Amino acid sequence: MAKESSFDVVSTVDMQEIDNAYQQAKKELTQRYDLKGSGAELSLDKQKKTITVAAPADFVARQVIDIMGSKLIKRGIDLAAVKWGDPQAATGQSVRQTATIVEGIDKETAGKINKDIKAQKLKVKVTIEGDKLRVSSASRDALQEVIAFLKGQDYGQPLQYVNYR
Numbered sequence: 001m002a003k004e005s006s007f008d009v010v011s012t013v014d015m016q017e018i019d020n021a022y023q024q025a026k027k028e029l030t031q032r033y034d035l036k037g038s039g040a041e042l043s044l045d046k047q048k049k050t051i052t053v054a055a056p057a058d059f060v061a062r063q064v065i066d067i068m069g070s071k072l073i074k075r076g077i078d079l080a081a082v083k084w085g086d087p088q089a090a091t092g093q094s095v096r097q098t099a100t101i102v103e104g105i106d107k108e109t110a111g112k113i114n115k116d117i118k119a120q121k122l123k124v125k126v127t128i129e130g131d132k133l134r135v136s137s138a139s140r141d142a143l144q145e146v147i148a149f150l151k152g153q154d155y156g157q158p159l160q161y162v163n164y165r
Contacts, residue, residue, distance in 0.1 A: 005143055006136035007164040009113065009150065011105050011157050013081045015046060018101060021071035022051065028067055039094075040064050049101040051082065054094060058087055061095045078158035102157045104131030109155050120149055 022044040029035050029042060040055040042064055051068065055061035069079055082099045090096040105113070110128045117126050117135065124137040124146055137143050147161050 004136050004138055005140050005165055006134055007143055007147070008162050009105070009133040009135060010131070010160050010162055011081075011103060012160060013077060013101055013103050013158075015049070015101075017075040017077055018051075018072065019044065019046065021068065021075045021077065024074075025064075025068045025071045028071075029064065032067075035060065035063065042068065049103065051099040051101070053097045053099075054090060055096075056092075056094050058095050061087060061097050065097065065099075080156060080158050105133065105157070105159075106131070109157070113150070113153075113155060116153060117146055117149070120146070122146060 022042065026042050029040060038056060038060050040053070040060050040063075043052045043054075044050075045052070053061050053064045053068070055064055065084065069082075072079060072082065081102050083102055084097060084099040087095045087097045107128075110131075110133055113133060114126045114128060117124065122137070122142045122145055123139060124135050124142050127134045127136075135143060135146050137146075143164070150159060150161075
């Protein structure tokens with residue numbers, strides 16, 4: 001029997017790069033003339049993996065989110081890894097908006113990916129291991145086809161393909 005090859009499908013985010021993007025965005029908030037005295041604030045909670053924007057108006061909050069998004073892109077972080085919630089009214093006229101950083105593949109998404117791979121009718125075996133999927137096959141070509149197929153799909157979060165053996 002041929003030796004089986006495999007790879008893992010994971011969804012990870014480099015928190016250090018997110019912290020760097022946050023620091024750059026915070027610095028730009030203090031330097032940009034249109035946002036300098038606006039009272040807009042940006043905060044990052046590394047343990048909870050959340051980014052919070054507090055601003056005096058919805059328009060200003062969207063500007064701060066755009067700044068944060070541009071810094072994340074420059075740092076190589078996929079914007080699909082950051083899920084922004086709905087704006088919430090805070091004290092006075094101010095607005096607060098929180099984003100969660102998506103890491104790991106939840107059971108529901110893992111099941112959807114598994115079902116989509118099986119629908120391709122390739123000779124591969126998919127196992128769900130916690131917050132990642134392991135795809136294995138005797139044929140490396142089949143594994144390459146699975147990676148190409150998954151790159152063309154949108155699961156609402158960035159996927160990486162690691163441990164290709």
